[in-house]
Amino acid sequence: MRKKSVLSFCLAAVWAGLGFAGDVNILCSTFPICQITRNVAAGYAGAKVELLLPASLGCPHHYSLTPQDMQKMARADVLVVNGLGMEEFLGAPVRKANPRLIVVDSSQGIEGLLPYAGGHDHDEPAEDREAEHEREGEGANPHLFASPRQAAQLALNIAAGLAKVDPDGATVYEKNAKAYAARMNVLADDMAAEVKKLRNNRVVQPHGVFDYLARDIGLEIVAVTQPHGQEPSAAEMLELVRLIREKQAGAVFTEPQYSPKVGQTLAREAGIPTAVLDPVALGPADAPLDYYETAMRKNLETLRATLGVNP
Ligand SMILES: [Zn+2]
Numbered sequence: 333m334r335k336k337s338v339l340s341f342c343l344a345a346v347w348a349g350l351g352f353a354g355d356v357n358i359l360c361s362t363f364p365i366c367q368i369t370r371n372v373a374a375g376y377a378g379a380k381v382e383l384l385l386p387a388s389l390g391c392p393h394h395y396s397l398t399p400q401d402m403q404k405m406a407r408a409d410v411l412v413v414n415g416l417g418m419e420e421f422l423g424a425p426v427r428k429a430n431p432r433l434i435v436v437d438s439s440q441g442i443e444g445l446l447p448y449a450g451g452h453d454h455d456e457p458a459e460d461r462e463a464e465h466e467r468e469g470e471g472a473n474p475h476l477f478a479s480p481r482q483a484a485q486l487a488l489n490i491a492a493g494l495a496k497v498d499p500d501g502a503t504v505y506e507k508n509a510k511a512y513a514a515r516m517n518v519l520a521d522d523m524a525a526e527v528k529k530l531r532n533n534r535v536v537q538p539h540g541v542f543d544y545l546a547r548d549i550g551l552e553i554v555a556v557t558q559p560h561g562q563e564p565s566a567a568e569m570l571e572l573v574r575l576i577r578e579k580q581a582g583a584v585f586t587e588p589q590y591s592p593k594v595g596q597t598l599a600r601e602a603g604i605p606t607a608v609l610d611p612v613a614l615g616p617a618d619a620p621l622d623y624y625e626t627a628m629r630k631n632l633e634t635l636r637a638t639l640g641v642n643p
Pocket residue numbers: 391393475539540541
């Protein structure tokens with residue numbers, strides 16, 4: 333327990349009135365957002381950080397809340413979310429589970445958002461892409477977390493949001509977030525420097541998960557194989573092979589949350605390498621705090637091994 337001064341005792345009483353009783357219960361929607369939040373709250377005894385969705389789920393694009401999820405939300409004081417439409421299951425159910433739950437949107441105010449073009453290549457007419465956005469209800473790509481440069485921003489946003497809710501922890505949140513953001517920016521710089529040395533920077537991805545990473549470190553996405561999770565038809569496979577050849581892609585990347593079968597078939601047909609690249613959308617329930625950094629450093633090795641390095 334923290335030592336409580338008279339002032340913090342009074343604050344605790346105020347918090348209790350708002351639904352806080354002692355420690356702040358921070359709930360995070362997804363695995364990557366939880367990992368960033370755990371880093372932001374590291375070493376601070378006044379906050380408990382818990383993950384709402386299963387760590388092994390990956391992107392919750394088609395997720396429905398369970399009764400257990402509702403119970404977790406009922407117990408929480410704060411819910412840190414990915415935002416940008418990633419959590420379509422939120423809204424009314426959250427208010428029903430816990431009307432006092434404060435939502436911190438980690439992507440709020442981040443500039444340079446990319447469209448969520450899904451599986452569309454860049455030659456597609458813009459009006460088609462816009463129609464797609466309207467169908468999905470969101471215009472922006474929600475996968476900021478997969479780029480260290482954006483993870484830095486997410487951490488600062490999360491710290492600012494938590495500081496408002498829990499002023500006692502503000503100093504720690506801010507200090508941790510700044511240190512984390514600095515590490516993420518070094519990581520992004522390292523990745524960008526290494527990508528410059530690659531023989532080929534044109535890649536194929538399963539869904540829009542790597543758009544920010546690609547932009548921020550200098551990769552070019554030339555095709556998307558499973559924009560909405562489902563497998564392409566035979567005709568779509570042929571079109572993808574044609575596109576991969578035409579754009580001279582260097583590799584087809586798969587991701588841990590989808591079966592690698594489609595990517596492997598495409599790579600074989602097109603005669604180029606394939607490998608798993610990890611956006612860290614999922615991970616082990618007991619992931620260490622530096623899990624993301626380790627995974628990104630491994631991604632860098634994968635990029636070098638599959639795309640080749642200039643002599
Ligand atoms: Zn996704």
